[in-house]
Amino acid sequence: MAQQPLTRIGLAGLAVMGQNLALNIADKGFPISVYNRTTSKVDETVERAKEEGNLPLYGFHDPEAFVKSIQKPRVIIMLVKAGAPVDQTIKALSAYLEKGDCIIDGGNEWYENTERREKEVAELGLLYLGMGVSGGEEGARRGPSMMPGGSIEAYKYIEDILLKVAAQVPDSGPCVTYIGKGGSGNFVKMIHNGIEYGDMQLIAEAYDVLKSVGKLTNEELQSAFTEWNKGELLSFLIEITADIFGIKDDKGDGYLVDKVLDKTGMKGTGKWTVQQAAELSVAAPTIEASLDARFLSGLKDERVEAAKIFKSGGFSDILTDQHVDKKQLIDDVRKALYAAKICSYAQGMNLIRAKSVEKGWGLELGELARIWKGGCIIRAIFLDRIKQAYDRNANLANLLVDPEFAKEIIDRQSAWRRVKGKVAG
Ligand SMILES: NC(=O)C1=CN([C@@H]2O[C@H](COP(=O)(O)OP(=O)(O)OC[C@H]3O[C@@H](n4cnc5c(N)ncnc54)[C@H](OP(=O)(O)O)[C@@H]3O)[C@@H](O)[C@H]2O)C=CC1
Numbered sequence: 041m042a043q044q045p046l047t048r049i050g051l052a053g054l055a056v057m058g059q060n061l062a063l064n065i066a067d068k069g070f071p072i073s074v075y076n077r078t079t080s081k082v083d084e085t086v087e088r089a090k091e092e093g094n095l096p097l098y099g100f101h102d103p104e105a106f107v108k109s110i111q112k113p114r115v116i117i118m119l120v121k122a123g124a125p126v127d128q129t130i131k132a133l134s135a136y137l138e139k140g141d142c143i144i145d146g147g148n149e150w151y152e153n154t155e156r157r158e159k160e161v162a163e164l165g166l167l168y169l170g171m172g173v174s175g176g177e178e179g180a181r182r183g184p185s186m187m188p189g190g191s192i193e194a195y196k197y198i199e200d201i202l203l204k205v206a207a208q209v210p211d212s213g214p215c216v217t218y219i220g221k222g223g224s225g226n227f228v229k230m231i232h233n234g235i236e237y238g239d240m241q242l243i244a245e246a247y248d249v250l251k252s253v254g255k256l257t258n259e260e261l262q263s264a265f266t267e268w269n270k271g272e273l274l275s276f277l278i279e280i281t282a283d284i285f286g287i288k289d290d291k292g293d294g295y296l297v298d299k300v301l302d303k304t305g306m307k308g309t310g311k312w313t314v315q316q317a318a319e320l321s322v323a324a325p326t327i328e329a330s331l332d333a334r335f336l337s338g339l340k341d342e343r344v345e346a347a348k349i350f351k352s353g354g355f356s357d358i359l360t361d362q363h364v365d366k367k368q369l370i371d372d373v374r375k376a377l378y379a380a381k382i383c384s385y386a387q388g389m390n391l392i393r394a395k396s397v398e399k400g401w402g403l404e405l406g407e408l409a410r411i412w413k414g415g416c417i418i419r420a421i422f423l424d425r426i427k428q429a430y431d432r433n434a435n436l437a438n439l440l441v442d443p444e445f446a447k448e449i450i451d452r453q454s455a456w457r458r459v460k461g462k463v464a465g
């Protein structure tokens with residue numbers, strides 16, 4: 041490889057997130073060195089950098105050459121699988137790092153692992169950040185939401201990069217801020233994911249009510265969700281839900297959504313959120329129910345067997361014969377979904393507040409709502425209202441008692457009750 045000037049930053053771990061974040065950083069004009077344990081991914085990333093506009097991205101097959109290609113103090117972002125792979129990557133890189141250099145874990149890591157590693161690398165004179173990154177492949181490439189926590193000195197080294205690489209929201213700025221000390225960045229990202237679980241479950245239940253009780257067709261479902269996405273529910277998850285109803289199965293007849301197996305798993309952040317809720321004695325019923333729903337959805341074979349047993353025992357489909365005013369039901373479900381969403385976010389924010397008090401992190405909840413407004417999976421217009429609630433009162437005990445949210449819940453309770461009634465049959 042020809043001699044090249046030292047790069048500004050390094051990134052190790054070139055799967056979906058790492059590859060796209062590295063290209064994003066290069067695209068914003070910061071020369072970057074990249075490395076991956078399996079070297080074919082290095083070559084793949086270098087090839088993409090060429091194709092996507094000759095971006096200043098340089099690949100290395102060997103950790104020593106990789107580390108030495110970065111200007112001092114060196115900053116390296118890791119985007120590898122959480123757990124042991126992070127320890128192994130730190131070990132491989134720290135052999136060549138020098139005092140004052142900095143390691144950033146951009147993965148979905150358990151916050152206590154970050155706190156342990158921060159102490160371990162401090163013994164080598166290295167700085168450490170745990171930085172949650174949200175937005176999936178597209179967000180990483182075009183602008184994610186990032187939640188860096190740990191060494192403020194390390195954050196200052198790369199603040200200029202993060203501010204440019206993050207999603208930019210016109211009225212509220214880049215979707216990144218220094219979160220706080222220790223593992224706070226990972227903790228906040230974990231709760232973000234718990235909220236994401238809650239959002240996805242609420243949308244799934246809204247879909248189920250409209251389909252099972254309202255007998256809406258996919259065209260009607262798409263139209264309802266598209267309308268919802270123009271108002272208070274405007275969000276990435278509602279937008280992609282509307283889109284999926286319009287996609288035809290390219291391998292057979294009908295719509296893709298009707299062919300998708302109703303079975304899911306999870307990688308762990310939602311489970312950690314619920315475990316933390318129990319540890320902190322904070323009620324988080326929506327997030328807990330969404331985790332339970334994932335457990336149950338995984339038991340597809342058992343559910344099919346159970347349905348046969350109940351049907352043969354005379355348990356009929358109680359929803360079939362209800363009279364339904366579709367327009368009224370769509371409107372009621374929209375209001376119920378919004379009210380339930382307020383409750384779910386209130387639970388997530390309560391968890392962050394409780395942990396912040398326990399750890400002395402001093403987290404600013406309004407600022408978290410601001411950096412979730414763009415780039416991340418839970419991005420939504422609704423986060424503006426949460427930011428405003430904390431601007432009105434930074435010490436708000438619960439989002440539900442903010443006067444505006446309280447009014448929104450009260451205004452929607454009749455609709456919410458009607459949906460409950462319809463579902464109960
Ligand atoms: N995928 C997503 O949409 C999102 C993921 N995240 C988080 O970001 C992180 C990266 O995610 P993603 O890009 O999906 O990648 P994966 O979580 O699938 O991890 C794959 C990467 O980890 C590396 N790796 C695995 N084991 C080791 C090891 N023992 N030593 C060194 N490297 C190892 C792989 O290297 P190799 O190629 O050699 O196997 C590869 O680079 C994870 O923590 C994930 O939870 C966060 C937000 C969204």
Ligand SMILES: O=C(CO)[C@H](O)[C@H](O)COP(=O)(O)O
Pocket residue numbers: 148173174175176233236305306307308309310417
């Ligand atoms: O972190 C994320 C977004 O912010 C990813 O969506 C993550 O992959 C969530 O995984 P799962 O739902 O399987 O736990």
